[in-house]
Amino acid sequence: MQQIIPQLSYIDILRYLGYRNTAIPKALEELIKSCMELTLQTIQPKSIYHRYPISVLSEGIAVSGTNIILKGKSIRNHLLESKEIFLLAGTIGIEMDKLIRTKMVSSPDEGVILDSCATTAIEMLMDQTENSIRDLCSQNEESITWRFSPGYGDLPLDTHINLLGALDTSRKIGLTVSRSLILIPSKSVTAIIGVTKKVIKIPPQDHCDTCSKNSDCVYKKAGFSCSNQSNA
Amino acid sequence: MFEPEQCVILLDGAMGTELQSMGLMTERIPEGVNRTNPEAVIDIHRRYIQSGAEIIYTNTLGVNRYKLDGSGYLVKDLIQAAVQNAKTAVALEKESSDNENHSVRIALDCGPIGTMLKPNGDLSFTEAYEIFREIVVYGKEAGADLVVFETFTDLLEIKAAILAAKENSDLPIFASMSFEENGRTFSGVSIPSAAITLTALGVDALGINCSLGPDQIFPLAEEMTEWTNLPILVKPNAGMPNLTTGKYDISPDEFAESMSRFPAIGIHLIGGCCGTTPEFIQKTKERIQSCHFGKTLNQERTVLCSSVKAVVVDRVRVIGERINPTGKKRFKAAITNHDIAYILNQAIEQTTAGAEILDVNVGMPGIDEPTFMAEVVEAIQSICDAPLQIDSSDPKAIEAALRIYNGKPLVNSVNGEDKILHTILPLVKKYGAAVIGLTLDENGIPQTAEDRIRIAEKIIKTAASYGIPKQDVIIDCLTLTVSAQQSQALETLQAVRLVKERLGVKTILGVSNVSFGLPEREIINTTFLTMALTNGLDLPIMNPNNELMVNAVEAFNVLSNMDVHAEKYIAAHNAAQTAESITPVSNLSLEQAVENGIKQAAAEMTSELLRSMSPSQIIDSFLIPSLEKVGNRFERGEIFLPQLIQSATAAQASFEVIKKIFAQNKTDQNTLSKGKIILATVKGDIHDIGKNIVKVVLENSGYEIIDLGKDVPDERILETIKNENIQLVGLSALMTTTVKNMEDAIQKIRKETRCKIVVGGAVLTESYALSIGADYYAKDAKAAMDIAKSVLG
Known part of the structure; x- marks a missing residue:
């Protein structure tokens, strides 16, 4: 459950900060590096998953x-080829929320950088978790779909509640959901992965199709994709 | 009801694990089985009693109003059924047991609510309290013998539960939290903080359950014994779960073997959590019968804590005095303008400078002190780890703060007056605080050290009569102004020495008063501080930003052999030398400083420019145009978010210099402003980083921001719009669920005011924003700047 994230992706952090290939002053670069270090010291990455028919x-x-x-067309399409699924959830912990909150008061520039570091960290944690699941499945010559989260397409956000309950996340990894269906700690993800017999290749724009920001996405305009799967 | 000094009391094991193995854990509310299949629950209880459990927990861990919502079950029904099942099991066992002395007690089991309290979540302390109150009341009615709060990870939540139990029942209370291997709960609560706070709140036993196996809990339990003299309970899981199967990894025999180590370190109450069964308890009982029982009582220490940090007063600890409006015009302005961020910055600045405890005083005529005090304490503890000192002359304000304080605070203060002692000390005891006793009474401040000691004695004695131990009373022998009463400085110092020598309590002094009315006050302050430390002062209340005074404390710690090998001193002063050598000499203009986001240079240049220009000239000719230029560069993608924020904070440093001057001249700060804007993250939403980014940029573009925070009720927004005659309000919401609340808020604002509304947030788009009735959509902070300009000028 406890995971280790050895290093954060610098380029992802810049991307979440809206960076567009301009010169970064040396002092700012150093600040970002120190925020990355601080993030790695602060986060408590934990994830959990379980397989279900x-x-x-x-x-x-x-x-x-x-x-x-699981209600709606999008998840049905997503799991067309699956008879079994993995439910997964991950969080980088509440300390990071507190750190960002504090820095937004005392030095907001660090605050926004740390926020992007945290988003990067949760994405990396979920990628790692997805990879563990992929490895597990490949032993049985199975493949997996990409991870689909509540709130994507028409899969209701309140799916969070029972998903967290099934995985007992509040006890096992300290992940809860608020009455407004916000995951707490805020840098957390829940997702559903389908197990398939054959290799599924989903082109990356499919992620965007299920996103409400698709029409005016800032990343898309800048020529990127966010690949952001969290509510972070 | 317990005599744990003589024996170990055996608790039961897991309920859920047993129900699961019987195939009875399929319902959304597993505790429904209390009604749908009471025989199964009774059977499990009986098997635990047969295996030797002396206290059995009712099957009610997740029974609360929040979790049961929409399930068709009622809290009252499930608790009644669960307690009845336990009673039936006890009665049946009594009938069939040969041993007549075998008495089994029933603990009403209560777990965390399942959603987080503020500041991490959106549940208020009062709502949490109400949820627990209901549980305790029904549990007591149903006939439980005690109440167990277990598996908690948030210290404030378990405090709400404990207060609910104490205020609504006389049941004994066990309080147990779940820790990870790093010795912290998921909310960051440390073992010392949990032990100190729960002990101070007056529970009957405290401890650790769930999350880990016995071997992982052992060192944590051992640490806990160092911080409490109360009985400790331990209920570990059956080892660690296998990731793929979810099964726990140790056998009943291995569990019993591991559990047999606990009595020797003084653990009184032993049982099992997830994965354990009656067999685990039975084997444990057999194994611990032959155990040696050990327990060493701790020394009585003076210690304060937040939920994450404990501060033991075993050497000089600096208390920061800056959160106090007395004599501080800028601070008074912050209170009047409800500028919580300014107060929070004072907290961060002081702890960064080395303060280990922070005094919090927000008393000022014309404010609702209890409400504001609680709000400030809540805000400070959401960003700051230092324990707080609640400073007020209003008992209601003290109680409001004590109630929601997350840890063990220090109350400032009582004195020798009976009325004050008998008003404040019960609060100190009830909420588990320590207290400062000022050596004065109805007759004023005694002139001699001896008379002050007599008052100190009275305070300590009265505190003891309320059950407050001596180590939780800290005596203030009172610093007088040397320019008015010169002979009193030595009298105070002597009193400090005698209080320590004769009464054996810790001492505290507000240092800075001594120099009032004299030039170059810090010379007097520093010397007096050093003299006081030498006479035994433990807790100087002072300005930690004052380098000379902090140096005096650090030097004292070296010279009094407290800072071993002068490690801390060397670390601090080597770092200082390096810092000095790399600070560049500023030769930037104010515009350059803002455009490049260099705070210190911006502040320095502003002071420089104020000699020849008016504040409004500086704002209109330099600050606003520079920030506009930065905003345009941001819009064109020439710089990115951190650079925009750095420029805004550089402008903020400049504004801060100007605001200080305005406060000193008693000029209304509003004359600086181009207009007031409300910012709020809507009800139900707690993601406020976007709103905070907009705030930093707007308030340094010349607008006065009323930041209502996050999870803000519509009524509060509406009320503020009306009271402050607001023309523009900015609302943020992150989730589709909370955009609905945003729409509601917009409708209410529309109905009653003509205020313009700008919205922003991750899931919003321009068309979506307009469709829910907003006037404007701001995709980022620069867009918000442009909108503010078009609405307010």
Whole structure:
């Protein structure tokens, strides 16, 4: 459950900060590096996953052994090839929220950089977790879909509640959800991954199709994609 | 009800694990089984009693109003059923047991609510309290013998639970938290902070459960014994879970073997959590029968804590005095303008400068001190690890702060007056604080050290009568102004020495008063501080930003052999030398300083320019145009977000210099402003970083920002718009769920005011924003600047 993120991706941090290939003053570069260091010292990356059979019901996809019904067309399409799924959840912990909150008061420039470092960290944590699942599946000659989170497409955000309950995240990794369906700690992710028998190749723009910002995405305009899967 | 000095009391093991193995954990509310299948629950309880458990926990860990919402179950029904099941099990076992002395007690089990309290979540302390109150009241009615709060990770949440139990029942209370291997809970609570706070709150036993196996908990339990003299309970999991199967990894015999180490370190109450079964408890009982029981009582230490940091008064600890409006015009202006961010900056500045405890005083005529005090304490503890000293002459303000304080604070203060002693000391005891006793009474400040000691004795004695131990009373022998009463400085110092020698308590002094009315005050202050330290002063209340005084403390710690090998001194002063050598001499103009985001240069240049220019000239000719230029560069993509923020904070440093001058001249700061703007993150939403970025940029573009914070009720926004006659309000929301709340807020504002509304947030787009009724959509801070300009000029 406890994971290690050895290093943060500098280029991802810049991307989350809206960087567009301009000169970065040396002092700022040093500040970003020190924020990366501080982030690595502060985060407590933890993730958890579990495999479940699924069955298609009229009201949605039922996850066996839980009270989860995955509703909507998007998740149904996503899991077309799957009979089993992984539910996964990850968080980098509450200390990072506190650090960002503090820095936004005393030095907001560090605050926004740390926020991007934290977003980078949770993405890296989820990538690592996804890779563990992929490795596990490849031993059985299975493949997996990309990770699909509540709030994507028409999969309701309140899916968080039962998903967190099924994985017992509040006890196991300290991840809870607020009454407004905000994940707490704020740099956290829940997701669903389908297990498939054959290799699924999803072109990256598919991520964007399910995003509400697709029409006026700042990353897209700048020629990037955010690949941001969190609510961070 | 317990006599744990003589024996170990055996608790039960997991309920959920047993229900799961019986296939009864499929419901969304697992505790529903108390009603749907009471026989199964009774059977599990009985098997635990048969295995030797002397206290059994009701099957109610997750029963609370929040979790049951929409399930069809009621808290009252499930608690009644669960307690009844436990009672039935006890009665049946009593009937069939040969041993008549075998008495089993029933603990009402209560876990965390399942959603986080502020500041991390959106649940208020009062809401949490109400949820726990309901549970305790029904549990008591149903006939539970005690209440157990377990598996908590947030110290403030378990404090709400404990207060709910104390104020609504006389049941004994066990309080147990879950720690990770690093010795912290998920919310960062440390073992010392948990132990100190729970002990001070007057629970009957405290401890550790869940999360880890016995071997991982052992060192944590051992650490806990160093911070409390109360009975400690330990309920570990059956080892660590296997990641793929979810099964726990140790056998009943291994568990029992590991558990047999606990009595020797003085652990009184032993049981099991996830993965343990009656067999685990039975094996543990057999194994610990032959155990040696050990316990050494701790020395009585004076210690304060926040939820993450404990400060033991075992050497000189600096208390920061800056959060106090007395004699500080800029601070008074901050209180009047509800500028919490200014106060928070004072907190951060002081702890960075080395203060280990912070005094918090927000008393000023014309404010609602209890409400504001609680708000400030809540805000400070959300960003600052230092324990706080609650400083007020209003008992209501003290209580408001004590109630929501997350840790063990220090109350400033009581004195020898009976009325004050009997008003404040009960609060100190109830909320688990320490207290400062001023050596004065109805007759004023005694002239002699002897008379001051007599008052100190009275305070300590009265505190003891309320159950407040001596180590939690800190005596202030009172610093008088040497320019008015010169002979009193030596009297104070003598009193400090005698209080320590004769009464054996810690001492505190506000140092800076001594020099009032004299030139170059820090010379007098520093010398008096050094003299006081030599006479035994433990806690100087002072300005930690004053380098000379901090140096005096550091030097004292070296010379009194407290700072071993002068490590801290060397670290601080080597660093200082390096810092000096790399600070560049500023030769930038104010515009350059702002455009390049260099704070110190901006502040220096502003002071320089103020000699020849008016503040409004500086703002209009330099600050605003520079920031506009930076904004345009940001818009064109020539610089990115951190650079925009750096420029805004450089402008902020400049504004701060100007505001100080305005405060000194008693000029209304509003004359600086081009208009007031409200910023708020809407109800239900706690992601406020976007709003905070906009705030930094707008307030340094010449607008006065009323920042209502996050999770702001619509009514508060509306009320502020009306009271302050606001023309522009900015709302932020991150999630689709909270955009709905944003829409509600917009409708309410529309209905009653003509205020313009700008919105922003991750899921919003221009068309979405307009469709929910906003006037403007700001995609980023620069867009917000442009909108503010078009609305307010």
